[in-house]
Amino acid sequence: MARATVQDVAKTAGVSVGTVSRVLNKSPAVSESSKEKVTAAIRQLNYRPLASARDLRRDRTMRILALAKNLNSPIISEAFRGVGDAAASSGYVSLIAPTAGDPEREQQLVDMLRNGSVDGLIMFSPTMPDEDVDEMAEQLSVVQVCEIADSEAAFGVSIDDRQAAFDITTHLIETGGRRLAMIGNRAARSGRLREEGFRQAAAEAGISPDQTLFVEGEFDFHTGRRLTRKLLKAAPLPDAVFCGSDTVAAGCVREITDAGLRVPDDIAVAGFDDSVQAEMCVPELTTIRQPAYDMGRLAFEELLARMTVPGVHRRGRTFLPHELVIRDSTKN
Amino acid sequence: MARATVQDVAKTAGVSVGTVSRVLNKSPAVSESSKEKVTAAIRQLNYRPLASARDLRRDRTMRILALAKNLNSPIISEAFRGVGDAAASSGYVSLIAPTAGDPEREQQLVDMLRNGSVDGLIMFSPTMPDEDVDEMAEQLSVVQVCEIADSEAAFGVSIDDRQAAFDITTHLIETGGRRLAMIGNRAARSGRLREEGFRQAAAEAGISPDQTLFVEGEFDFHTGRRLTRKLLKAAPLPDAVFCGSDTVAAGCVREITDAGLRVPDDIAVAGFDDSVQAEMCVPELTTIRQPAYDMGRLAFEELLARMTVPGVHRRGRTFLPHELVIRDSTKN
DNA sequence: CTCCAATTTGGAATCGATTCCAAAAGTAGA
């Protein structure tokens, strides 16, 4: 038994395909009796309108796609929850796919927007160069969240990474930090901004960080440990470390503790993101909280405008407020 | 400038739509000169075949969808990586969407399979009742991973949760555990199996666990802490706790430590999943490693068979081997 | 140069749902 079509439903219900379609789309111009007959036939045949046929005719899919490097970042999954809720309340289905930082896979997924498989795209961590993002944003419905490419045409929602890094570094200094270290990630756009904020805070306090106390790599636990081992070879030791993510900070704390030093007494540590790992860590991490859910919601709202309202749209970045969360990994 | 179609390309290249389509689909029956003209026209017009039109005609989308309760489980994101790699090498695009355990949202996403938005479905944690999964598997391309509904028609890949729980509980007993406690989750199918394994291991060792030493709830850090506080009110205290996930185990260890007790000397703790949290914990967690990546790959292979080979398919569950990883949270 | 086979091409039919237009049916007022 092949799939039922509108034709089949029409025949079974004894009406025309037009009427069936009108029932499906809740057009008011259908008599009560026809509606009942059609509804019965639909149930009897277990009919579902074929998405591709409908999408072709309507020229839209009511689906959006989000792209992220990987899925298990708590910030991304929380932001995507915001996207999903906002999308659902506008009748859109939201899907997500990981790119693994692979430009080829990213391209393949971006093609889903180009070929009309989805109506809009949300990019969490573009791998492509800034110019490509810019060009895409010029003609297609794209919005960025968290990691944002420098682009004229594009729109992005994030916190002010530079300011947040500035704030938390300033906190480290105010609580006695002098030999400032940072574990960063220059490969990420937000990582570069956080480094800027770190340096700026140091500069304003009249501190010029020792070059050997800046190390960088991927933001995972083991990298955090490895890079901290590097920092612990410095002499004199750093007395405060700003880590670009909580996961890295957890690794940092662990390595310091294993070396027989105390956090924060000997070395203070700060994280970033306020993920659950900030609370799992001992001592719990001072960190920056991002309003990820709201960032997601806002991103979808803007995407919706781009998908439905023709013409020029909002450009540039919008910053949502972050929050410095002080816990036990820094002094007070 | 509206979107270009095959017609436009054909006109620009001075050939027929048939020829354009043949070039697009790499049919060998095209002369070199036509191919060049068409390729040039495609580039000039920046043409992309419209997905919905192609899908309609071909009656398939080359897309699959995975559903999970939430995305930030390390097991799920690792398994989905396996799905994605296997899918990519067969020319499929794989997407994922969180259901948040909401039956309505799950239904909406499952409808994407029913209405042909995707060719196949991978379910990580079905919210719907077992019968519904069964009925779906009977007629549609569906495969389950990790959390597996009890169903005749469906196929699922997972570890043997009961055996794994049996193994790790046995380890707890062999290292001196007598007052056995468990933090479980009866809401999850795998949670129920793990409980069975736990009880079976206890029974075989001649231990009948104190009923007050079984507590259950969601598998997150704070729940882990809360439930452990409950356990610590028991008298006498448990001397070994089997936790249904590493995250919960991390919360458990934390609460025990905060209470001034030592892990594993006073109370041994075991986790499940071997996620990164098992290593972040102090002491590091004894746990069960799941071959999540391979589970994902295998799931896709089976899904591919269902999508492409007509007829009856493999049924029931396939178990992949798990591994007991012994670390410092249990004695030795 | 002719004939037959192989290669290449054009174009119509097709996939299934939607929508527009014209026609039919229904309703009300006179």
Add this chain to the structure above:
DNA sequence: TCTACTTTTGGAATCGATTCCAAATTGGAG
């Protein structure tokens, strides 16, 4: 009962890519 509406309906045209069939072209062999 007839007219002037409004409501409801049927059915053809449409969306854009693919594919099949028949026609046209090419290439060799004789």
